[in-house]
Amino acid sequence: VFLGISAASIFDVTAVGELNHDQIVDRINDLDKFGFDEFRDGHGIRNEMIDELPTYLALVNATPAEFWDSLDGAKEYDEKLVKKQQSNPEKYAGQTWRDDPIEKARRVWEWWKTNHHKLTFISTAARLVVLVQTSSASVERVFSQVKFIVEAIGERGLEETLETRLMCRINKYDS
Secondary structure, X not given: OHHHHHXXXXXXXXXXXXXXHHHHHHHHHHHHHHOOHHHOOOOOOHHHHHXXXXXXXXXXXXXXXXXXXXXXXXXXXXXXXXXXHHHOHHHHOOOOHHHOHHHHHHHHHHHHHHHHHHOOHHHHHHHHHHHOOOOOHHHHHHHHHHHHHHHHHOOOOOHHHHHHHHHHHHHHHHO
C-alpha cells in the first residue's frame, strides 16, 4: 500500500492543481497498488477517471479561496493559530491551516463532501482509497528486530553490522 500513497495524493484538492496531466495520469495508473478490483487493468475505472480529469480539475480550480475560510470551524482554527503565532512566533510564523496535516485533511474532506456528487469515477476512487487504513505493523516488526539485535550485540555495534544483521533477520523472518 505504501507505493499507493503517492497515487492517493491526487485526491488532495489543495495540491492536485500543481501536477501536470501526465503526472496525474501516472498516479491514477498507480492506484492499482491498492489492490481493489476497480483499479485493475481492463476491468477497472482508471480510464474513466482519466476521461473525467478535466471536470475534476475544473472543479478544483473553480474553488474560490473564500471556500476554505468559510467552512465550519475554519474561523475558530485560524483565530487559535493567530494566538499561537503571537505567543510563539519562532515556531508558528507564516503557518496556515495548509501546514497542519489534520486541519488540511479536514478541509479537504469538506471539499469532497461538497463536490463528490459532481464526479462519478474519481469520487468512487477517492472513497475506496479513504477506506484503506495504513498500518505501522511492518515498521514495528523492524524496530522489534533492531531491539533484539542491539540486545545481542550491544549499543556499540557498527551501523553496517546492525544493518546487515537486520536485513538477514528480516529476510529470514519474511520467508
